[in-house]
Amino acid sequence: MKAVLLDAGMTLLRAEPSLGGVYPAVTRRCGREVPPEECERSAEQAFHAQAAEHRAAGEAGLRTGEEEERESWRRHARRVLEGVPALEGLPYEPWFEDLYRDFGSARVWGPFEDAIPALEALR
DSSP: OOOOOOOSBTTTEEESSOTTTHHHHHHHHTTOOOOHHHHHHHHHHHHHHHHHHHHHTGGGGGOOOHHHHHHHHHHHHHHHHHHOGGGTTOOHHHHHHHHHHHHTSGGGEEEOTTHHHHHHHHO
């Protein structure tokens, strides 16, 4: 074996407190409270829907870059928003920009428990 390629988000790193758990804090900064469990459910459904889209796209679903990543997050966030009734009518663009900034920072990501041992074993 010459190389192993891994992505970071949801492979080596997990969102903290969870994928759906980041949404309530961002939404609160936009002036609205949202039930964390609704965000969890909607974020999980959005994640699985998007993963299925990537698989269905075949090789094209593996292509990535800065624009593709931003658009991928935009679709994910839109799905989450549409799946949480308490978010209805929330101004999408400012909310998305705040959310994208949070997910793009190190403060909401931490390693899965097995990530470091797995990387050490691969080394």
